[in-house]
Amino acid sequence: MAIDxxxxxxxxxxxxxxxxxxxxxxxxxxxxxxxxxFALNAQGGTDGQTAPYFxxxxxxxxxxxxGNRQIIDIQADPNTGGYTLVSNIPGQNYTFIGDRRIEEQQxxxxxxxxxxxxxxxxxxxxLTALLNQHGLGDLVDSAxxxxxxxxxxxxxxxxxxxxxxxxxxxKDQFPGLVELQQQGxxxxxxxxxxxxxxxxxxxxxxGLPPGMISREDIGKMVVGRVSPQxxxxxxQAAGQSVFxxxxxxxxxMRRLGFTDGDLTAFYLDPDKAAPxxxxxxxxxxARIAAAAQRTGYDPALGLGSAxxxxxxxxxxxxxxxxxxxxxxxxxxxxxTAGETMIGEEITSEEQLGAQFGQNTAxxxxxxxxxxxxxxxxxxxxxxxxxxxxxxGLG
Numbered sequence: 001m002a003i004d005x006x007x008x009x010x011x012x013x014x015x016x017x018x019x020x021x022x023x024x025x026x027x028x029x030x031x032x033x034x035x036x037x038f039a040l041n042a043q044g045g046t047d048g049q050t051a052p053y054f055x056x057x058x059x060x061x062x063x064x065x066x067g068n069r070q071i072i073d074i075q076a077d078p079n080t081g082g083y084t085l086v087s088n089i090p091g092q093n094y095t096f097i098g099d100r101r102i103e104e105q106q107x108x109x110x111x112x113x114x115x116x117x118x119x120x121x122x123x124x125x126x127l128t129a130l131l132n133q134h135g136l137g138d139l140v141d142s143a144x145x146x147x148x149x150x151x152x153x154x155x156x157x158x159x160x161x162x163x164x165x166x167x168x169x170x171k172d173q174f175p176g177l178v179e180l181q182q183q184g185x186x187x188x189x190x191x192x193x194x195x196x197x198x199x200x201x202x203x204x205x206x207g208l209p210p211g212m213i214s215r216e217d218i219g220k221m222v223v224g225r226v227s228p229q230x231x232x233x234x235x236q237a238a239g240q241s242v243f244x245x246x247x248x249x250x251x252x253m254r255r256l257g258f259t260d261g262d263l264t265a266f267y268l269d270p271d272k273a274a275p276x277x278x279x280x281x282x283x284x285x286a287r288i289a290a291a292a293q294r295t296g297y298d299p300a301l302g303l304g305s306a307x308x309x310x311x312x313x314x315x316x317x318x319x320x321x322x323x324x325x326x327x328x329x330x331x332x333x334x335x336t337a338g339e340t341m342i343g344e345e346i347t348s349e350e351q352l353g354a355q356f357g358q359n360t361a362x363x364x365x366x367x368x369x370x371x372x373x374x375x376x377x378x379x380x381x382x383x384x385x386x387x388x389x390x391x392g393l394g
Contacts, residue, residue, distance in 0.1 A: 027040055
């Protein structure tokens with residue numbers, strides 16, 4: 001089982017550990033850069049049951065350490081139960097004899113486990129500050145998990161910074177950035193964020209609908225070498241197109257509740273803007289239908305009727321006020337027997353047209369019915385109508 005050398009080095013920062021292997025008794029033999037050998041327990045500590053110590057290159061007599069050789073590896077010696085220090089010069093190794101053969105020490109040796117490191121809030125805060133410094137603050141959750149993973153960064157913040165660009169989350173967060181780096185155009189996440197924020201501020205300034213400039217759009221812009229100034233210039237040109245467009249078309253769009261910013265988006269990129277504007281229109285229709293439900297006029301107003309009101313330029317507030325008036329007039333719209341016999345029904349379509357000013361004939365019909373009902377009541381005959389409160393409809 002591999003032992004995490006970096007974790008051991010963090011536990012013993014002055015040892016310059018370059019290799020570590022399991023000892024037969026379940027402990028750890030660690031090799032320092034100077035050829036020193038450190039006998040550790042299975043968790044990488046120096047207390048309790050540690051690996052046996054038989055000597056090290058650093059502890060040899062100076063005459064035995066002459067030359068320019070370096071110790072680069074440590075290997076267990078199964079014949080003596082000790083270990084061999086391997087130098088960079090072939091054949092010039094040093095074997096430190098153990099007291100028993102390895103198979104005699106432990107028939108089935110327990111592999112040494114990597115030392116356990118406890119991470120604290122202070123570690124998280126330090127990592128978060130580093131990520132923020134590099135414009136990577138939004139990736140702190142996945143970065144923290146990798147930072148703590150013994151098979152990942154194991155507490156090495158620089159390893160986290162190297163790993164993040166390989167993740168899909170990084171590529172989704174910073175579209176185009178990996179491609180730029182592959183082209184040799186070094187952009188940092190912080191630079192990407194600056195570009196993105198500039199474009200979002202421009203979108204708000206010019207009233208573009210939410211989602212008109214997405215992260216994917218920013219990725220395409222930076223790869224295509226479109227500067228923020230050039231992109232903003234395109235938005236301004238689209239806005240000017242609104243003022244030069246057919247006023248009849250623009251007027252109809254405004255009656256549907258679309259703003260100058262919505263129209264600018266449409267002239268900037270019709271394919272991108274169309275679904276956003278359609279979604280906005282549907283939301284407006286839903287709000288009109290909800291107003292009919294809240295006032296008690298029609299709990300199930302169809303989207304067709306809501307769409308018609310929207311086309312007439314009625315917004316949610318106007319719809320709610322008009323529906324409240326119509327709700328108060330429900331008794332007037334309920335036919336008496338005589339009205340039914342002569343076919344004087346006032347349909348819901350006529351009611352909407354009369355209230356919102358699109359059907360003057362229906363307005364006259366409702367006025368006549370109100371007068372007829374009043375005359376019948378004053379004359380003592382016919383069916384009386386309820387009603388009261390708000391007034392309207394002519």
